[in-house]
Amino acid sequence: MKPHVAGAAPPPQEVDAIVTLVAEVEHAQQNGLPDAFTELFRQDAFWTISYGDPLTGLEEISAFAHRALPGTTRQPLTVTYETESIVFIRPDLAVVKIRQRPITRDGRRLHEVLRAHEHPARRSRCARPGAAERRWASAVAANPEAAPGTPLYVLAKDDGRWRIAVAQNTTVIDHGALAAS
Numbered sequence: 001m002k003p004h005v006a007g008a009a010p011p012p013q014e015v016d017a018i019v020t021l022v023a024e025v026e027h028a029q030q031n032g033l034p035d036a037f038t039e040l041f042r043q044d045a046f047w048t049i050s051y052g053d054p055l056t057g058l059e060e061i062s063a064f065a066h067r068a069l070p071g072t073t074r075q076p077l078t079v080t081y082e083t084e085s086i087v088f089i090r091p092d093l094a095v096v097k098i099r100q101r102p103i104t105r106d107g108r109r110l111h112e113v114l115r116a117h118e119h120p121a122r123r124s125r126c127a128r129p130g131a132a133e134r135r136w137a138s139a140v141a142a143n144p145e146a147a148p149g150t151p152l153y154v155l156a157k158d159d160g161r162w163r164i165a166v167a168q169n170t171t172v173i174d175h176g177a178l179a180a181s
Helices: 012-030 032-039 057-068 070-074 109-114 133-140 176-178
Strands: 003-006 039-048 052-055 077-090 095-103 152-158 163-168
Touching: 012 032, 012 070, 012 077, 012 095, 012 152, 012 163, 032 057, 039 057, 052 057, 057 070, 095 109
Parallel strands: 003 077, 039 163
Antiparallel strands: 039 052, 077 095, 095 152, 152 163
């Protein structure tokens, strides 16, 4: 899917370069590659992780990535990243909205897995109101990484390369969003 693009009219290769950067974030996270992940940030970057902790500067971001990413390859879940929209503030400054979806290591979306293990009677329209929401909330509580996310990046183009200047990862704790993931 092509992202929605707004703002200063960029050449198509700039949109492609930003979509590629987001794919590189996904690859680094799925494969537990802290150095590859860290290379995507500017030296003076600021990143608020999904739990709300602020990380300032490449040194803090790198330290966090080296603690968090290597263990992710042993987890049963990972995430995909889809560039939903890009707003070019200037030709060298862009805001990027991303959709982050939890998936199993074999590529199945989490809601498909949960639904496959659900008792058929619970899938009926007669199921108790709120039961599905409680199951989703329980699944996310047991596996916080299972929650979808909605990252927002501010990218700056320096020396011909896009890098993350500011990032805010937001976890989506919402039954409807999880079901749509």
